[in-house]
Amino acid sequence: SQQGEEDPQALSIQEGENATMNCSYKTSINNLQWYRQNSGRGLVHLILIRSNEREKHSGRLRVTLDTSKKSSSLLITASRAADTASYFCATDAGAQKLVFGQGTRLTINP
Amino acid sequence: GAGVSQSPSNKVTEKGKDVELRCDPISGHTALYWYRQSLGQGLEFLIYFQGNSAPDKSGLPSDRFSAERTGGSVSTLTIQRTQQEDSAVYLCASSLVISGNTIYFGEGSWLTVV
Numbered sequence A: 001s002q003q004g005e006e007d008p009q010a011l012s013i014q015e016g017e018n019a020t021m022n023c024s025y026k027t028s029i030n031n032l033q034w035y036r037q038n039s040g041r042g043l044v045h046l047i048l049i050r051s052n053e054r055e056k057h058s059g060r061l062r063v064t065l066d067t068s069k070k071s072s073s074l075l076i077t078a079s080r081a082a083d084t085a086s087y088f089c090a091t092d093a094g095a096q097k098l099v100f101g102q103g104t105r106l107t108i109n110p
Numbered sequence B: 001g002a003g004v005s006q007s008p009s010n011k012v013t014e015k016g017k018d019v020e021l022r023c024d025p026i027s028g029h030t031a032l033y034w035y036r037q038s039l040g041q042g043l044e045f046l047i048y049f050q051g052n053s054a055p056d057k058s059g060l061p062s063d064r065f066s067a068e069r070t071g072g073s074v075s076t077l078t079i080q081r082t083q084q085e086d087s088a089v090y091l092c093a094s095s096l097v098i099s100g101n102t103i104y105f106g107e108g109s110w111l112t113v114v
Helices: none
Strands: A005-007 A010-014 A019-024 A031-037 A043-050 A055-058 A061-066 A071-076 A085-092 A098-100 A104-109 B005-007 B010-013 B019-024 B031-037 B043-050 B065-069 B075-079 B088-095 B109-113
Touching: A005 A085, A010 A019, A019 A104, A031 A061, A031 A071, A043 A055, A043 A061, A043 A071, A071 A085, A098 B043, B005 B088, B010 B019, B019 B088, B019 B109, B031 B075, B043 B065, B043 B075, B075 B088
Parallel strands: A010 A104, B010 B109
Antiparallel strands: A005 A019, A019 A071, A031 A043, A031 A085, A055 A061, A061 A071, A085 A098, A085 A104, B005 B019, B019 B075, B031 B043, B031 B088, B065 B075, B088 B109
16 A cells, blocks of 8 residues: 555646645554656655654755654745646655655646 | 666556656666655656665555666666556656665656556
């Protein structure tokens, strides 16, 4: 069964707006990672947040982690057309493999 | 090489034929993963190799699927007697075996079974 579940499945916003995507998971984790995928090909790592961290920033990206609710959010500020992609969360539960969610398809309209 | 390399990038095969997909990980990465992604879906874990340890095959969907990793580097995913439901992108990734490490993906092999 999937560990991570992203919400919403699809999101369409105007350029310049902020985009927020959520991820929920089921078991205890060591860390949670967010990846981006363009055009159904290879995924690119965006950011990793450890289980003892609550918030992390990288450029226009802000990730939060709430281990009590088993959830994470990815915020992209001041969105650009080039941010159009699918975004996946992946959880590391210590089994040396990442388990991915179904992803959020983000569309930024010019 | 600089990144994870996969071949072929696209493969069309007839139902019932066997296919082999190749992955060349980043030099020095001892962990190698195979994932499968159907159109518009998330990534489904297939198999994980780490160094000389026994691979974690828990994600392989049937005994038609197998994978090997020779010399701790290149890996081959083999699908025997392909079925139409095997059509998907097969993604390979590698990482250093450090807890919390990023994994790096190849561009994938798009398999179409007709």
